[in-house]
Amino acid sequence: MSGWLGGLQVRGLDRGQTPVADLFCVVCRHHKRVTGRARVTEWLRANPIADHRAHCKPTTT
Numbered sequence: 001m002s003g004w005l006g007g008l009q010v011r012g013l014d015r016g017q018t019p020v021a022d023l024f025c026v027v028c029r030h031h032k033r034v035t036g037r038a039r040v041t042e043w044l045r046a047n048p049i050a051d052h053r054a055h056c057k058p059t060t061t
């Protein structure tokens with residue numbers, strides 16, 4: 001899958017839980033985790049995939 005950046009996964013959005021959002025990039029193996037409802041909501045609104053894509057540096061291994 002050329003161009004596949006990885007994935008964005010959000011868990012714990014149900015009432016009473018602490019939301020956790022993970023962004024994983026298969027290109028550069030970047031991983032970012034955001035926890036807390038306010039932070040997750042704000043982070044998602046900022047379009048983290050597009051934001052990461054702007055900074056993504058593919059690793060050469």
Ligand SMILES: [Zn+2]
Pocket residue numbers: 025026027028029030052055056057058
């Ligand atoms: Zn990346």
